[in-house]
Amino acid sequence: MIDLRNLSRRGFLNMGAAAGASLLLPKSGLITPAHAQTPLAAVAEENAVIAFGHTGPVTDEGWTWSHDQGMKAVQEAFPKLKTLFVESIPYSADATRTFRQFVSEGANMVFATSNYGDFLYDVAKRSPDVAFYECDGRNPLENLSTYYLAHWYPTYVTGVAAGLMSKSGKLGYVASFPVPSVFSGTNAFLMGARSVNPNATMQTIVINSWFDPQAATQAGTALIDNGADLLFGIMDEAGYLQVAEQRGAKAVMWNTDIRRYGPKAYVSSIAIDFKKFYVDQVRLRLEGKWTPSQTILPMGGGIDRDAWGETVPTEVAKQADAVRDKILGGWSPFEGEIKDTKGNVKVAAGHRMTEEELYNWDWSIEGVSGLQA
Amino acid sequence: MAIKFQRVPSAQPSVAFAARALAIVLALGVAGLVLAARGNAPVELAWEVLSSTFGSSFGLEDVGLLVTPLILTGLSVWVALRIGAWNIGAEGQFYAGAFSATAVALFIPGPTWLILPVMFTAGALGGLLWILVPTLARAYADVSELITTLLLNFVATLMVYYVATGPWLDPSGHALATTARLPHDVPEFWGIVHYGFPLAILLTFVIAGLLNYTRWGYEVRIAGSNPSAALYAGMPFRRRLIVILLMSGAIAGIAGMLEVAGTVHRLQGGISNNFGYLGIMVAVLARGSSLGVLAGAALMGVILNSGIILQTQGITVSAVLAITGLILFFTAIGNELAHYRITRTEPAAS
Structure with a gap:
């Protein structure tokens, strides 16, 4: 795990171009180190369930469509696993219900493709065996990773x-x-x-x-x-x-x-392009190498003009x-x-x-x- | 011999129940046919919904959490209907209650055991104040409360958006701007279901008791079914109307307080999830019965939760909304039909 404080941006970009850099983000002013914990257990591809929760419709030709392309890349890379997705999830307690439903349907990974904050956090806390992701998230957990894009450069x-x-x-x-x-x-x-x-x-x-x-x-x-x-x-x-x-x-x-x-x-x-990121993350989970991470995809590695x-x-x-x-x-x-x-x-x-x-x-x-x- | 449809003022409970059950079955049948036409497998979907909702504590907890605000907004609209008034503003009163409770939680320091009751009171007062002007306008100037309460919904919604994206904004960043997390939570008693759930049921029984077993309640009911008769009998219609409407607003305010303090924990735009408007459906489904509020809320809760389950199965939001609408539509028809009985009329003997 690389600590942002010790990382020059040049190093960050070089390293990040491949898989996305791992950063530590502050939580109420403190840096919470992601724990070098035991990875979540491996999942056989045919048993895996990967869920995506979107803020908009997958037909928006924009943000949600791009994430949906990522899901399709996952399906292509791992044709035997099962994917679930729900679009246009409101930022309300309905989001909690949707994420809980993913868990109850056996999801091994849940990607929230927008910042659902507590609505996701509360579910992740109660489901320690499921790997959660929050795009633009700020409150990581041992089973909740965050990911975003260095959009400020392009x-x-x-x-x-x-x-x-x-x-x-x-x-x-x-x-x-x-x-x-x-x-x-x-x-x-x-x-x-x-x-x-x-x-x-x-x-x-x-x-x-x-x-x-x-x-x-x-x-x-x-x-x-x-x-x-x-x-x-x-x-x-x-x-x-x-x-x-x-x-x-x-x-x-x-x-x-x-x-x-x-x-x-x-x-x-x-x-934006999340395809590689999603495929890499799902692979980690299937192979039993999944630990939480905080990623900001750099310009040239997921985001560009x-x-x-x-x-x-x-x-x-x-x-x-x-x-x-x-x-x-x-x-x-x-x-x-x-x-x-x-x-x-x-x-x-x-x-x-x-x-x-x-x-x-x-x-x-x-x-x-x-x-x- | 001829067959005649005769309308009876109040449907027999057994007939009403059968009509509704039949309506739901028919609606689901139609929805199933539509889904099958789209290429889905309706029987498997139905099984998934049933097992996900009732087969696990997960599903039951979700329904319990959904039902809590539905009972209260339903009760709010239902109470106003007892005196013949339409409170379409439960949505706005919900926001006002959530707003007031949040103000207390964010700005008054103190231990949770003390602040929670203050938040509760503030929530009730917030809802009450939000309906105060429509109430007085109706009571003294005969301005339709249906319009005024509805319009105030938009004001309340925007007010909450304003504080959540402006003065009370938590700058730590969310996709949707919110306030900071409230320092006080309504405790949970079963999984994610908080004490608002039993409280909502208790409140329903208290209000049903007041309406059914007190002189005050009797006067309200008389005034509701025939205001002129109530006036003629010397009953203070205006006073009863004011109290009932204020009560209605306060109940919706409590719903907002419980949602923010028990479920969402932050004030934000969209927190109401349309519970105020869904409360109208609950009250309509409940008809005259207070227990009907609980049943109507439970039905709505199960329908809404099923909607989420269906979405994870690849059914789009619009299809889910259409199914929900279908169920309510059929139920409303069933309700109305239950008021008719078929009689045979013999021609008068010559």
Whole structure:
């Protein structure tokens, strides 16, 4: 187990490219070491039951679809095991019931492909023989692993392109909830844009959902009405891309290549791929080598920018990709001095934000409006 | 000789029971046919649902946990119906109760044995306050409580979203913004089922007792079936209406308090799981009977839990919702049909 505190990011990236790096994440300010415990017992492939609980529908062509591709990769790699999945699980006690039902149907592994927090944690605590996973999770247990993506790096890269392409310097962001993924997403994007246009600003609208095409469309329209000419967001579908296409604006998306919904507006996407991760994790469980882990898949190993859109000028693509290469080489854009919206210095000059600080980012940088923190 | 359908004011319990049982069987039959047409194996699915729900303490605990808020929101709507009022706002009162209880838990320090009762009271008061304006508007200005209570649901939902994503946000990060975990839990008495379950049943009996065995309850029931008669007989209709509606709101508030303190442990948007609206179904299924509230809640709980089991078997959410709707639809028809009896009328002898 590698301790994040002793890990340079270059080492992290190199090592992480293969199977994803294992990190230790803080729990209420403390680092809880994952125990070098005995692995969970091996399971014969034909007896194994692997369950997936999703936040959205598997047909969303975005976040949930990508995880579903991961499940299909697992089925292909281990054709004899049984898979279960439930889509569109609400963030309520119904999530607990669904995860409990997976356990009662004999699941050996349960992947929650979103952060279900206590709804998953409480079930994991009562089912010590089942290996649980929580995407974007923050409370690991001896049988509960967490996994996520270093989305802030490709986001910064697309932010550079956004800064170069936006004429007004006003960027818009369709947000789900004021949670770390949204803070790190907005901040990284604006930092990328400001690296080429120091006057860039970003307005956000929170729509209280990860999947609500109608609300996302309304939010996108409102942002463009307010002067934004380039939209970003963290939606599981293509709603605001279509708005951008209609209004002659540009958009950076998440999850998958969905340029066909707005080929002229499409700049790029924060493209994700969990296939290898899921197959590797299931293999560990089947072989009796499973112990808990905390993984953040690095840029180039599960997350990256998508191929640039057709209207992105070659010069812009080149400049942004140069930044991408720099990051892959070990450079980090997330270095002080960084101020919050009130002008307080939150990251001192010379300090490079650690992966856990980026993962747990819970305040907005100067220039972002609309997010409470 | 002719056959005549005659409506009777109250169905015989045995007829009503048979009608409902038949309705559920028919609904399941139709659902099974639809599933078979889609290529699923309905008999195996039914077996999976039955064995998962009743064959393990896991399933029974889940139902117990689901039934608790359903009893209370059902009771809330049912109580208001006794005096002929429609409380469509159990959802909002649920949120208001959860909100108030959370405020107490987060901001008043103290030992659990002391704070839990305070949270309980706060939850009841929260629900009561949420229905106060609709109650007074109905009692003094004859404004339909059906509309006002419904509209306040949206206000309560957004209020909870606001505090959970804003001032009370736990910054440690969840996919859905929530408050911090409450420091006080309603203790569990069986698996994951907390003491809210027996409490909800007890409350149902207490209220049934009040309505059935006190003069006050008698007046409420008279006022419910015929307000003019009640007024003519000198019964204080307005006072009874106010008390009943406030009680209705308080019960839904208690449901919200128990859900946040017993089941979810954090305040967040969506915590109600639509229990307020499902309470309307429970009350409709229960008809006039207080025990019917318990039975209706149990039926709803089993249906909702079956829905989750079906989803793990690859049936989509929309199909599950359709089956749920089908069962309720057939039951409602069965309920109505139970009120008819077939009589033969002989032509008058010449």
